[in-house]
Amino acid sequence: MRLALRTICMLTVAAFCSFGAADSALGQAPPAQTTKKPPSSPAAPQSTHYPILILAFGNDPNWSLRIGLKGPERLDRPGYPPIALDPTEVTHEAAVDSWTYHAKDSATGALVAVHLSREACADAATDPTGSPAPSTAKYAFRASVDHAQLSFMKGCARIAAELFPKINNQPDEEDDADKKKPPAPTITNFKNPVAVAYLNSAGSVVFSRGATKRIVAQSGTEPALSHNGKKLLYTRSDSKTGPDRTIALYDFDSGKSQELVHGLVRQAFWSPDDTHVAFLKAQDQAWQVWAFPAGMPETAAVFSPKAVTSLHGWVDDHTVLASDMENVYWLTVDMPQQIVALKDMYGPGFQIMSSDTIRVHPLNPDLLLVSADYATAPVGAPKDAMGLSAGFFLYEVRSKRRTTLSPPDQWGRAAEWSRDGLQVFYTRVVAGSPAATFRIFWDGTDVQRHVGGTGFVVGQ
Numbered sequence: 001m002r003l004a005l006r007t008i009c010m011l012t013v014a015a016f017c018s019f020g021a022a023d024s025a026l027g028q029a030p031p032a033q034t035t036k037k038p039p040s041s042p043a044a045p046q047s048t049h050y051p052i053l054i055l056a057f058g059n060d061p062n063w064s065l066r067i068g069l070k071g072p073e074r075l076d077r078p079g080y081p082p083i084a085l086d087p088t089e090v091t092h093e094a095a096v097d098s099w100t101y102h103a104k105d106s107a108t109g110a111l112v113a114v115h116l117s118r119e120a121c122a123d124a125a126t127d128p129t130g131s132p133a134p135s136t137a138k139y140a141f142r143a144s145v146d147h148a149q150l151s152f153m154k155g156c157a158r159i160a161a162e163l164f165p166k167i168n169n170q171p172d173e174e175d176d177a178d179k180k181k182p183p184a185p186t187i188t189n190f191k192n193p194v195a196v197a198y199l200n201s202a203g204s205v206v207f208s209r210g211a212t213k214r215i216v217a218q219s220g221t222e223p224a225l226s227h228n229g230k231k232l233l234y235t236r237s238d239s240k241t242g243p244d245r246t247i248a249l250y251d252f253d254s255g256k257s258q259e260l261v262h263g264l265v266r267q268a269f270w271s272p273d274d275t276h277v278a279f280l281k282a283q284d285q286a287w288q289v290w291a292f293p294a295g296m297p298e299t300a301a302v303f304s305p306k307a308v309t310s311l312h313g314w315v316d317d318h319t320v321l322a323s324d325m326e327n328v329y330w331l332t333v334d335m336p337q338q339i340v341a342l343k344d345m346y347g348p349g350f351q352i353m354s355s356d357t358i359r360v361h362p363l364n365p366d367l368l369l370v371s372a373d374y375a376t377a378p379v380g381a382p383k384d385a386m387g388l389s390a391g392f393f394l395y396e397v398r399s400k401r402r403t404t405l406s407p408p409d410q411w412g413r414a415a416e417w418s419r420d421g422l423q424v425f426y427t428r429v430v431a432g433s434p435a436a437t438f439r440i441f442w443d444g445t446d447v448q449r450h451v452g453g454t455g456f457v458v459g460q
Contacts (some may be wrong), residue, residue, distance in 0.1 A: 281289040416456060
C-alpha cells in the first residue's frame with residue numbers, strides 16, 4: 001500500500017515534535033511522588049536515521065543536498081551536473097542533538113560527510129525551492145557538507161517531505177508495470193539546438209537552421225558555428241597530397257561562401273561575442289594561435305607565440321584554450337593565464353593524443369568536457385579499426401574532480417556542449433553501422449541518437 005504525501009508530512013512533523021518533547025523532558029526534574037511502573041514490553045529501538053526527508057542548502061559557494069529515507073541522495077551545485085550519493089552509515093550524537101550522515105560520491109568514490117545539528121539557522125543561504133523568502137528565513141537545523149574533492153560547504157536545513165512525493169511500502173501491479181518502462185528523463189528544462197552543422201556520411205558539410213538544411217561544401221572538416229547561429233567556419237584541404245588548407249566562411253542568410261585564410265592553417269573558432277576568429281597557423285615548424293576581427297581576415301596576426309598542437313576554442317572574449325602533448329593552456333594575447341598538466345586532467349583512465357578535444361562549458365569556465373581514448377577500456381567497450389576504445393569525461397579545474405560521462409558500452413568522441421550546457425552531442429561508432437551523432441544529458445542520462453553524421457557542432 002502507499003503512504004500519501006500528506007500522511008508522510010504529518011508523520012515526519014509528528015516525529016520531530018515527539019523527539020523535541022522527549023528532549024525537553026530530559027532537562028526537567030521529575031515530579032515529586034512518582035511511582036515507577038515496570039515496562040510492559042522491551043523499549044522500542046530508536047532510529048539512527050533521524051531526521052529524514054531533509055533539504056540542506058547554503059551559499060559561498062551555492063549548493064543544496066537532499067537527505068532521504070536512506071541518507072544523502074544528491075548534491076547539487078549551480079553550473080555543474082548533480083552528484084549522486086550512495087549513503088553508508090549515520091551517527092547520532094545525542095548529547096548535542098546532532099547527526100552525521102556518511103556517504104560516497106557514486107561517480108568518484110570520494111567520501112562525503114553531512115553534519116546536521118538541531119539549532120536555529122538564519123544565515124544568508126537561500127532556499128533553492130524559493131520558499132520561504134530569504135529575509136524571513138529561519139530554519140530548524142544547521143548543516144555542513146564535507147566532500148573529499150570539493151570545498152567545505154555550510155548552511156541551513158529544513159524538513160522537505162514535499163520533495164519526496166512517492167514512497168511505496170509494498171509494490172503493486174502498477175509498480176511492476178512502471179519498472180518495465182524506461183526511466184523518465186531527469187533533465188526537463190533543456191533547449192533543443194536550432195542551428196547546427198555536421199559532416200554527412202559522404203563527408204559533405206551540412207548547415208541546418210530550423211527546418212532548412214543545406215550542403216554548403218562537398219568536403220570539409222572542423223566545422224565551427226557562430227553563437228548567433230548564422231555563420232559557419234570550416235577547414236578545406238587544398239591538396240590531396242600537400243598540407244595546405246583553407247579556412248572558409250559560409251553565411252546562412254546570404255547563402256554565400258568566402259575564403260578567409262590559406263596555407264598551413266586549421267581549427268578555427270568564433271569568440272563568444274562573434275567579433276573575432278582564432279585559428280592555428282604553422283610558423284617555423286610549430287603551431288601558434290592566430291586571430292583576426294570578424295570580416296577582416298587580412299589583418300590576421302599572432303594571438304599567442306606559445307607553441308601548441310591543438311586549439312580548443314575560446315574561454316572568454318580575451319582567452320583561448322589550447323594544448324600541447326603535456327599541458328593545457330589558458331592563453332591571452334601576451335602569456336598563459338593558467339596551465340594544467342594533461343596527465344593530472346586525464347588520470348590513469350585515458351591516454352593523451354593530439355586528436356583529443358577539450359570544450360569549455362558555455363556557462364561555467366571551471367567545467368571541461370574532454371574527448372580521448374581510454375588507456376584501459378571498460379569491460380565490453382567497442383573498439384575502432386585501430387583497436388582503440390574512446391570516451392569522454394568531465395573535469396572540474398578547481399577541485400580536480402573527474403567523472404566519465406560516456407556510456408561504457410559505446411565508442412564516443414568529438415563531444416560538444418549544447419548552448420544551454422545541459423546536453424552533450426558526440427560521435428558514436430558502432431561496428432557494421434555508419435557513424436552517427438548521439439545526445440546525452442550532462443548527468444549521464446537519456447542517451448539518444450540525434451542525427452546521422454559526425455563532427456556535430458551547435459550554434460544556437
